[in-house]
Amino acid sequence: MDVVTIGESMVVFTPTSNGLMRYATHFTKKIGGAESNVAVGLARLGHRAGWISRVGNDEFGKAILAFLKGEGVDISKAKIDEEAPTGIYFKEMRRQNDIRVYYYRKGSAASLLSPADLDEEYIASAKYLHITGITPALSASCREAILAAIKIARDNGVKIVFDPNLRLKLWKEEIARETLLHIASQVDIVLPGMVEATFLFGNHPPEKLGQLFLEHGASLVVLKLGEKGAHYFTGKEDKWVPGFPVEQVIDPVGAGDGFAAGFISGLLDGLSIYHAVERANAVGALVTMVYGDVDGLPERDEIEKLIAKNNEDVI
Ligand code: ATP
Numbered sequence: 001m002d003v004v005t006i007g008e009s010m011v012v013f014t015p016t017s018n019g020l021m022r023y024a025t026h027f028t029k030k031i032g033g034a035e036s037n038v039a040v041g042l043a044r045l046g047h048r049a050g051w052i053s054r055v056g057n058d059e060f061g062k063a064i065l066a067f068l069k070g071e072g073v074d075i076s077k078a079k080i081d082e083e084a085p086t087g088i089y090f091k092e093m094r095r096q097n098d099i100r101v102y103y104y105r106k107g108s109a110a111s112l113l114s115p116a117d118l119d120e121e122y123i124a125s126a127k128y129l130h131i132t133g134i135t136p137a138l139s140a141s142c143r144e145a146i147l148a149a150i151k152i153a154r155d156n157g158v159k160i161v162f163d164p165n166l167r168l169k170l171w172k173e174e175i176a177r178e179t180l181l182h183i184a185s186q187v188d189i190v191l192p193g194m195v196e197a198t199f200l201f202g203n204h205p206p207e208k209l210g211q212l213f214l215e216h217g218a219s220l221v222v223l224k225l226g227e228k229g230a231h232y233f234t235g236k237e238d239k240w241v242p243g244f245p246v247e248q249v250i251d252p253v254g255a256g257d258g259f260a261a262g263f264i265s266g267l268l269d270g271l272s273i274y275h276a277v278e279r280a281n282a283v284g285a286l287v288t289m290v291y292g293d294v295d296g297l298p299e300r301d302e303i304e305k306l307i308a309k310n311n312e313d314v315i
Pocket of ligand 1: 254
């Protein structure tokens with residue numbers, strides 16, 4: 001595997017009409033989950049991505065496995081739970097810029113994930129382990145699983161990429177801050193958004209926030225700045241990489257996952273950090289132009305064309 005990721009995927013229902021969901025009568029059904037979104041993004045760019053998780057032995061679990069398998073993600077380490085159900089959530093589009101989510105994931109199969117679900121050899125064979133701040137928020141055993149995966153990766157020289165992905169609906173602020181800071185101190189690469197960085201370190205300009213993550217233990221930090229792009233920090237250099245222009249944002253959810261997929265893809269291809277962040281920005285921008293978390297994730301030729309065109313326009 002190039003990349004192994006660990007986390008919960010769910011079936012997502014979105015009303016076909018905007019407004020209060022209580023009035024909605026028709027819904028679309030898709031598959032969502034930050035970690036599997038990243039795995040799909042990587043597979044679409046031609047990399048080998050594996051996903052560790054649990055699903056229920058139900059129609060939704062089968063839908064998730066079939067979807068990920070169809071996208072070329074390795075699901076051989078995903079387990080089917082005979083008792084607990086697959087989690088689901090609803091995405092309410094109140095207005096264009098007001099999207100809310102309602103989870104039905106308490107006690108889900110994936111929330112029962114534990115260190116026993118980790119295959120040490122599988123993780124050790126990967127070039128990167130990708131984790132997010134969502135999985136440790138799901139339950140105590142999920143938290144243990146993430147910490148155990150970090151240990152396996154560190155013991156075996158697997159680089160760890162961490163997206164803090166703050167979800168305050170899932171856990172209490174103090175526990176979230178303490179856990180996310182602890183994980184951030186154990187990993188190589190951190191990909192925070194401004195919201196997460198500020199939550200963890202307080203109100204500071206991007207330059208200071210990047211520095212604080214480095215002092216905390218990471219060797220590379222890429223701070224996501226929405227339409228402005230991203231700013232990376234290595235300790236030796238820090239640079240802002242401008243975002244790609246988007247005429248109209250249709251659905252911003254999943255941009256951060258696309259960003260992670262694009263960035264890891266760039267590193268796997270041996271690009272410089274600047275060009276890996278550029279690829280990440282391009283994937284993130286493309287995701288915002290389409291409804292759905294994974295629907296806008298590009299294939300390799302699309303991303304290369306977009307970057308080449310953008311660079312020509314700049315020249
Ligand atoms: P998410 O809501 O998916 O968790 P995030 O907070 O992690 O997102 P954002 O900064 O919102 O991260 O978006 C990630 C990346 O996607 C940005 O760094 C940028 O590259 C790209 N992106 C997001 N929004 C836009 C936009 N409006 N125009 C261009 N690029 C964008």
